[in-house]
Amino acid sequence: MIKLLSTRPKFTTHEEYIASMPLDVQKILFEVQARVEQVLPExxxxxxxxxxxxxxxxxxxxxxxxFYFAGFKKHLGVYPPVNQDSRLIAELAPYRNEKGNLAFPLKDPIPFDLIRRVALALAKEYAQK
Structure with a gap:
């Protein structure tokens, strides 16, 4: 069996990951981070x-x-899907892909308040498990 080595960098902190992105994406990722930490300081x-x-x-x-988030060439990804808040799920419909994960196009204004609400909903779902 041949073991292939990954050329993808291994990040150990949010800062390392964010620093690897283009400046415009860095700003978005730092804003997501700030919004999550504002509403979920724990x-x-x-x-x-x-x-x-x-x-x-x-x-x-x-x-x-x-809650996971990632920068890509054309979008901001947020994972995993929200499953329990039907109102929020409906609001997220334009951003959901076939797996239910969220993809926010970088060419459009990022709805940071909506992402904040996603983080709160996912934390609530997590707490119920």
């Missing part, structure tokens, strides 16, 4: 699946990650 930064993410503090660092 959330702990981590890197999961190679992207910035959050989990709740107090779980010993082993708890499930509830």
């Amino acid at each position: 959330a702990e930064r981590c890197i999961s699946y190679g992207m910035p993410a959050y989990r709740m503090r107090g779980d010993g660092g082993t708890g499930k990650v509830f």
Whole structure:
């Protein structure tokens, strides 16, 4: 069996990940980070699946990650899908892909308040598990 080495960088902090992006995307990612931390100060930064993410503090660092975000060439990705808030799900319809994950086009204004609400909804879903 041949083991292939990944050429993708391994990030250990949000800052490392964000610094690897173009400046216009960096600004967006820092704003997402600020909005999440404003409404969920108990959330702990981590890197999961190679992207910035959050989990709740107090779980010993082993708890499930509830919010991921990533910059791409043409969009901002937010994961995983919201599953329990039907009103919010309806508002997110224009941004949902076939898996339900969110893709916000970089050419359009980023709806940071909507992303903030996604983080709150996902934290609530996480707390109920």
